Amino acid sequence: MIVRSDVVALIRDGLSDRAIARELGVSRRTAGTIRRTVGAPSVREVYALTPDQMWDRYAQPTYTGGHMDWTGPTNHSGVPIVKSCHVSYSARGMAFRRRYGRDPVGYVRATCDRKGCVAEEHVADAPMRAELNAQYNAIFGGAR
Template sequence: MTARKRHPMEADIAPLLKEHMSNAEIARRLFISPGVVARVRADLRMPPYRQPVETLRTKFERHTAVVDDVHMVWTGQRTQDLVPVLSHGSKSRITARRVAYRLKHGREPIGNVAPTCQYEWCVAPACQADTVDRDREHATVPQLDAAAALLGVE
């Protein structure tokens, strides 16, 4: 059995492969072709590089900034109408408020999502409400007023 012929750059490439770098990144660092990196990767019987998948939560948090310790402002992409949006997975664009609602409640929102706080621009998960939440809130206030009247409390 003959020993395989090592690529002259293998000693430089191998440590970077172990750091889970992409072929393109290694090629840029070493001023070589990504094809050379792919060949060394294959020679070392390492699997092809796979781009790590960023979670929706991570992507959302990367594009927000906390304000007043509670509220969040969106620093990412916006539509022409200035609606905060992000791209993720198969969905081309999803509003940041829908993502925030899903992160807080663990379910898809029903209807429009709007902040419940006084900050119109807020995207903090704790400040978001969908149509069902808002309808429930509007129904609760008259019930509380009626109960208070029965009890003689103002």
């Protein structure tokens, strides 16, 4: 079977076989066959997991730099998300809560240069980033 990359991308984004069929004009059977071919779990199976189970399954450590790649669902912009009971959470926000034990203020972003990194040690909320920028400016003088 030919595996269509557009179907695989939508599977990775967390869409159901029915939603993929509606969006791309393929049959649900085709979407389901491609899902099984690439080894992706069914949407029901994925979203029945708790947020911690999703984290354990999809946050994969890399071999260098302490980074973690997100191999699970993303939103329409490609931001890593955790879905549970039809509610979406930011995977980086979850990493922040796991690391600091509190809810983040503003957006949580990776402090490293690796695209999509969700490592708990590499995330910062808005006040933390502002403090880091102030420290950088005090040391090196100039906007970062």
